[in-house]
Amino acid sequence: AEKYGPEQVKLWRRSYDIPPPEIKKDSPYWPGNDNKYAHIDEADIPLSECLKDTVDRCLPYWEGEIVPALQRGKTVLVAAHGNSIRGMVKYLDNIHEDAITDLEIPTAVPLVYHLDANLQPMKNERAVAPLSGYFLVDPEELAKLQAAVAAQSVVTESSSAPTSGDREWDDVKMDGGDESVRFACFGSGCLMLSTEDMEE
Template sequence: MPTLILLRHGQSRWNLENRFTGWVDVDLTPQGEAEAAKGGELIKAAGVQIDRAYTSVLTRAIRTLWLALGASGQTFVPEVKDWRLNERHYGGLTGLNKADTAEKYGDEQVKIWRRSYDTPPPPLAHGGEFDFSKDRRYAGAVLPDTESLKTTLDRVRPYWEGEIAPHLKAGETLLVAAHGNSLRAIVKLLFDVADDAIVGVEIPTGNPLLIELTDQLKPVSARYLDESRAQPLPTAA
């Protein structure tokens, strides 16, 4: 039976500082490292044998993957890194403190940028501190300058369909260690969650979401391995 584990990265340094992170490459905090390792321990305790692993090109997700694989005793599995599993691009909000941003633009406007399905923040200015166009991780790619959850899903979908889904259809067990919004996009695809409902789906950090699938990749069962930190699972549209 195809099996998918979704693992949101542990707490990052900018999570702790309450800043919009997006594509900025910040590391985990000690708490984030502990969350990632705990995720791996839970995978081991559940007896899940991983065939292949995926992550973004951002350090906090990569190190979460490594720590989880290490704690589960499965560092040997093949892993693939791809920018299309990156966090949502927060555009002109990148690097800003969330509380300060709310004071400047108003709580309602910031809530729309953060939680609406298809309204992106203002675009990121070219040539500034957080211009990613010169980063060799993205050489040859056409990069966004801001994203909503909808356009994040538009970026994730082709990678899901072309790279990840075929391995699941072959019966493999996959681990995807990524970010709140890229994982939310995968959840929307799998569970066919309505646009207005997906923005309310929360995926806790460092808590593996184990999803068993049919051969057609329809969810049969889904559960968080740490029940004490579980969030409500999505329902189909």
């Protein structure tokens, strides 16, 4: 943000199809230097990526693995980066490319979707536009957490990434109930729940 300005950084971080400049392979931050990517062909490790690329990578997994599991009534847990979650909800809610720029997914806050038998989202009364799902946090706390995520594009003397270390969550309780499928997302993690009711 200091080098390019907060608006440009926000555009790179939040736009749908505008990637940041490519990283050089001799950079210490190039993912190819990380052992967890050692099994991936170097040519397949992206040098830059935007949300569109993330969606293109996530949707085959959603359609090929997650959807069939949900249709079989399975409970599925997916650990994911916040951008992957933004991509999934963009797809589920058919959010326009221009609107996705302002969507902030707070870190480690459950985002619950009620899906019908066709896995289409059902708008919840607690939903915050443009989402059909709702966050399991009160509106004031949600606003603070979303502001903290948005502030990641701004440089201040005390800039630091927001954490969820101080947050504590009650156990999620599962009870029998309606026949809708539940789909709950967490920033930096994603939880999909089958046909059971979920209570805070």
